[in-house]
Amino acid sequence: MAKKLKTAKRTAKKVSSRAAMSVATNVDKTAKQRVAAITSAPLAVVESDKDMQAMLAVLGNTDEPIAVRLAALQALQAASFSVVAFESGRGDYVATLRKVATDPDPELRQRVLGILMRDKDGFAQKKLLDGLKDPAKALVPPEKALQLLSYDVHTDAYEIARDIVKKPPNDDAKREALRLLAADAKAAPIFEKVLRDKKELRANRQIAAAALHSLDPGKLQQQARKILLDKSDYDDIKATSLVALQQFGDDEALGKDKALLKSVKGFSGGKTQAKYKQTARQFLSKYSP
């Protein structure tokens, strides 16, 4: 009985998937109906080659409504996590993704390039790098290209990221260039400089602190101390410095550092925001004699 029930459920599910796919690929249905059908049976594409090919055709067809194409992409991407079941369609999927990477629709392009870059696809990397070197060839904004390229630490993007830090087309691009460079130990001096530069955007200084912590914790400790001794530096940066010292600093040395403790005491009062005062007080309670 249980076996019959299981078989019946399986059959019902298959019928339901087939019905959903039938709606999904029916150009006479509204985009809304088709998207709903695709999302109702997301794994249908791994159940039959025919459905897989149909979804790929929808994705690759620039005449299809963009909402339907995006839904097809989402379904295919979800199905690709079932690596074994997806095997038979993977080659066609990658080919379609590469084709769609240069699609007229910017959102679709960006999502597809993101999927390809998570797989460290050489085609996608080359396209993104070409776009950074020549804006006329750019498929996504520079900050997005850098973000996607950072998915692979072995990328060719370090040189161009350094150039963008020196001469950014916009603030977002500089921020993403810094994030990308956080994988390169040779970039530690850049992060030291950014961290200490009070004219630098605070978000970038926070990125620099995180990067230095990963690449050269000793340098972060040094800079954190300097920041805390600098009365004119910003509260949030001081708070980050406190946390860095407290969690990773030399406890004995910190306990003996009178100048530092005096400065933190000053930070714990006055006009400092309440949340940062608390951080300072925690530091003092740990290290003050």
Add this chain to the structure above:
Amino acid sequence: MPGATTERVLSEPQFAALVDALAADPERRKELVGLLREDHPHYRQRGAATIVRMRGWVLLAIARGEVADDALIFILEELDTGVDPYLVAAAARALRSVPRPTAALAPFVMRALGNIRYRDEPIAFENYGEYAVSPTGTSAVSELLVTLRWLGPHARGILPELEPLRAPNGGLPRKLRIDVERAVQAIRGPAPGDEHGTHSCCGTTSNGVKSISSWPSNSRRSTERIESITLQDHKGELITFKEFFQGQPSIVVFFYTRCDNPMKCSLTVAKLARVQKLLEAQGMVDRVHTAAITYDPAFDLPERLRIYGQDRGVRMDAGHRMLRVIEDNDVLRRHFELGVNFIESLVNRHRIEVYILDAEGRIAGSFERIHWDEGQVVTRAVEMLKEKECGSRIQA
């Protein structure tokens, strides 16, 4: 370009033109193998994806003529541990230019099939740097199946692994299942008259490819230049090369924590843990040192080394350490002639390499490129122990 000295950095199109020129010149074809060395200057400051394109083009050029033994090890390496479909496909194609197919080659092709089947993608070989945007044409799995067909009856040993792939629910696309069927039929053909059997001993395949090297005592490189190099271990302790590696034999592997090929560094360090267990079982763990040295000392700080080793079951104590070089990493790299290159501080490509050092810290043996056997490595290290003991007895 043809005939020019080629140590300067070339653009990718220039590199491709150089490769084509070498391939077309019978007097210079042999230079192609040199372009597959990871430490070749042409690979400096290149990203991994660029190196894939470059190396793939070299393999394809090699495939256009007869493959010599010194090229074969690079092809087998790619099949053994490669995870990039373009390179695996190029290697599979190149293998078909080996003058004599033998049974020893089949396991490599089958292993490659297992490694790549869930990462496969369409491949284009017509022009340098081309990426397929259409599913027609070839792929890594397709090339591997054609190579199995080429091996024919020499591949009988892998038939039990291959046959299940014919099934409709075997996972492969229908068009490739046809290729599987063709390969199976070819393999079931009449047995060859000159079967060379499987791997012979000492890391030499029956095609004459060597992945294991040994140096007799009187020819081992002096450690004078590296003795004073300071290394830092997984606990942050500093020790010189001489202090750790002299006085007893050692087994040294190279790795880095950001390696994204699970067949290389992760597996190498996990195997080092198994080597340590074998040494323990033989009562040798206190008489032979082991070390894993990172290619990426700027990033692989002590905490990272410790966690990486711990996660792979590595024993870590005074005689067994995860290490990074503090200064003069280039000197150590040159001493070992490491197969590695970099983009900025990051490794862009490296080979598998394990070294056996004698009691004076000199390189006595190496296991390179293809997977090494833990038992063989231990045996070699124990030989160094006996060599040391014989030397002591003679001196006494």
